[in-house]
Amino acid sequence: MNYSTFNPHQISIKNNCFFGLPTTIEDSKIVFFSVPWDATVSYGEGTANGPQAILDASYQLDWYDFDLPQAWEKGYATIPINTYIQSKSDTTRAIAKKVIDYLELGNDLDDQTIVSELAMVNQESIELNEWVYDQCQNYLSQGKFIALIGGDHSVPFGYIKALTEHHQQLSILHIDAHADLRNAYEGFTYSHASIMYNVLQLPNISKLVQVGIRDLCQEEMDKINTDDRLILFDDWQLKNNLYQGISWQKQCQNIINNLSPKVYISFDIDGLNQGYCPNTGTPVAGGLDFNQAIYLIQTLVKSGKKIIGFDLCEVSPSKDIENQWDGNIGARLLYKLTNLMYLSHYQ
Numbered sequence: 001m002n003y004s005t006f007n008p009h010q011i012s013i014k015n016n017c018f019f020g021l022p023t024t025i026e027d028s029k030i031v032f033f034s035v036p037w038d039a040t041v042s043y044g045e046g047t048a049n050g051p052q053a054i055l056d057a058s059y060q061l062d063w064y065d066f067d068l069p070q071a072w073e074k075g076y077a078t079i080p081i082n083t084y085i086q087s088k089s090d091t092t093r094a095i096a097k098k099v100i101d102y103l104e105l106g107n108d109l110d111d112q113t114i115v116s117e118l119a120m121v122n123q124e125s126i127e128l129n130e131w132v133y134d135q136c137q138n139y140l141s142q143g144k145f146i147a148l149i150g151g152d153h154s155v156p157f158g159y160i161k162a163l164t165e166h167h168q169q170l171s172i173l174h175i176d177a178h179a180d181l182r183n184a185y186e187g188f189t190y191s192h193a194s195i196m197y198n199v200l201q202l203p204n205i206s207k208l209v210q211v212g213i214r215d216l217c218q219e220e221m222d223k224i225n226t227d228d229r230l231i232l233f234d235d236w237q238l239k240n241n242l243y244q245g246i247s248w249q250k251q252c253q254n255i256i257n258n259l260s261p262k263v264y265i266s267f268d269i270d271g272l273n274q275g276y277c278p279n280t281g282t283p284v285a286g287g288l289d290f291n292q293a294i295y296l297i298q299t300l301v302k303s304g305k306k307i308i309g310f311d312l313c314e315v316s317p318s319k320d321i322e323n324q325w326d327g328n329i330g331a332r333l334l335y336k337l338t339n340l341m342y343l344s345h346y347q
Ligand SMILES: [Mn+2]
Pocket: 153, 176, 177, 178, 268, 270, 271, 282, 314
């Protein structure tokens, strides 16, 4: 760990590490693993640039954390953002866009060129999943925790798969505007809109607890109503409860009671109110306040349950490079989630 040039009272040095922290991967307890990929994004593109936007904005934060003083010395290291994956995302997304444009015209899948392009995108997604899985297996087997930074919401699949091989009975706390329970979307098996459908096919997933959901289709609602593992806390009900005087504390406790002792958090930034993520791919009105979301996770940690990993996805920077708001929120959320994950194991 090279702290010789690091002063936690001063400004960050731009060292290509999240929050300017000088920890080496070897000495780390937690690694920041970026997956700059948004090949199948259907609406607004740009989440492949999320990790870089969060990294750029992260230098601006102060390190003091009210839950975890001296968080900066706990051992968080950055795995460099993989530029090969990012360029692969760009080329794959160009093909995917042709398929999406074709389907959005109301065409059926009878054009052989489109069919083979669709197959190509699906193959690239499989390879991305395998890459994420291999990377995560590597760090998990070294006893490290992983903070995964997307990318669109398809990217944590390989990570969750790796975790299911290290843990029996894990639950997922899924914060999102969307249920992500579609069985493939626009023909893409590993679409961002299908992540939780795909995750439910994995072994050892005991519960999927969804919070903040406010945009879903009938097929997804049917799945929620028929699969015992699925528990929905939709945004409308959460807010109605609040308006009728049921405290957020009480609601958080209720949410957490549904989770097993080992919890994975999948955090889509669009679970928050759109003011916190104006450039995210598929924004929806409503959503959680920043502090509400943090309070939920603080309550989880206080309950004694362990956060065994998390992802933060769908942060997309503004086209105006001077505007770091999305990245700034992403960075603050990333720091807080990382600190709370740390605290859940070492308090
Ligand atoms: Mn979403």
